[in-house]
Amino acid sequence: MIKEQSPTMESDKQTPIRIALLGCGVVGGAVATLLTANAADLAARVGRPLQLVGIGVRRLDRDRGLDLDPALFTLDSEELVTRADIVVEVIGGIEPARSLILRAFEHGASVVTANKALLAEDGPTLYAAADAAGVDLYYEAAVAGAIPLLRPLRESLAGDDVTKVLGIVNGTTNYVLDKMDSTGAGFTEAVEAAQALGYAEADPTADVEGFDAAAKAAILASLAFHTRVSAQQVYREGITEVSAADVQAAKDMGCVVKLLAICERSEDGGVGVRVHPAMIPRTHPLAGVREAFNAVFVEADAAGELMFYGRGAGGNPTASAVLGDLVAVARHRVGGGRGPGSPPTPTCPSSTWATRARATSSA
């Protein structure tokens, strides 16, 4: 028998889910553009329209080169989050992002964020606050841009034992090292090119000193090993000490220099997480990861070795991951449930060890 839909059910379907966007830079600009351009498809996938109700920024007079209603922009992000069902946080950094996310939870809004720095520093506070408020916190875009990596770790591999996660998780440094290797460009010139392409963080120190990769490694280790690892617990070396001569020496030895993030679980249950440049043979699959691409290997007891590859930085690739989360969270709101956004309760000891890399450490 076909059930007749009541007028209330029908009108519910027309009620928009209100989206507040915090930040309209490289990622936020792409999110706003795709959200607007793909509105009809997104509404069909969610079951209700997604309505962008406001965009919180720092400078109202900035020329963003975007075709968006100027009335959407506001300097009052604190007020904006109180009139949204879902808040998308793409400001970055610790404050005011943390306070705004907590305020969104207090007002019953779910949050989608790309902010790895905040998650790696204070994730547990945010997960607990989302739990207490009964809302979602999703963050697929925080690690490896467009690559679906966190959801497979958290959900698809939940029945397996992950033993190692290893790879290239910072697009800027991979771009810089690749340019130095392939064109002989200098370090500064290559960093400036990465900034112009929207890959680098607002302060590129976070990229070149390895802080960004360390934050991502902390998130990966936490999800992979069901534990809590903070960015401060990750051994970290950036690429600022890697000279053109080092890159050439590696080349002469049939190797290439890459910034690697390595998360390992030891036999005794300890967890080691480290980020450092390493020379890898040109025949290794990671050696072929060029420009701002990322690649991550995951080893699990039953699954064996898995490889994830794709664009790890940039506006549209990162917006793809943000919108995927947005659709998932919006569907929960339509269906009245919550998804498995936060890492599960730790089941593995949280003690970490970090081993210093040898200059010729191989992947």
Ligand SMILES: NC(=O)C1=CN([C@@H]2O[C@H](COP(=O)(O)OP(=O)(O)OC[C@H]3O[C@@H](n4cnc5c(N)ncnc54)[C@H](OP(=O)(O)O)[C@@H]3O)[C@@H](O)[C@H]2O)C=CC1
């Ligand atoms: N760029 C990338 O490739 C990727 C970035 N990410 C993450 O996404 C987030 C955003 O990065 P990205 O878009 O590159 O950063 P941008 O620096 O390009 O943009 C930041 C935005 O936040 C706004 N903003 C800054 N401070 C405030 C404030 N106090 N109140 C309100 N708005 C503010 C800025 O406003 P205004 O425009 O007015 O200055 C700007 O629109 C970060 O967490 C980053 O780590 C994740 C994956 C990839």
Ligand SMILES: N[C@@H](CC=O)C(=O)O
């Ligand atoms: N600055 C980051 C952006 C994405 O996370 C990077 O270069 O990977």
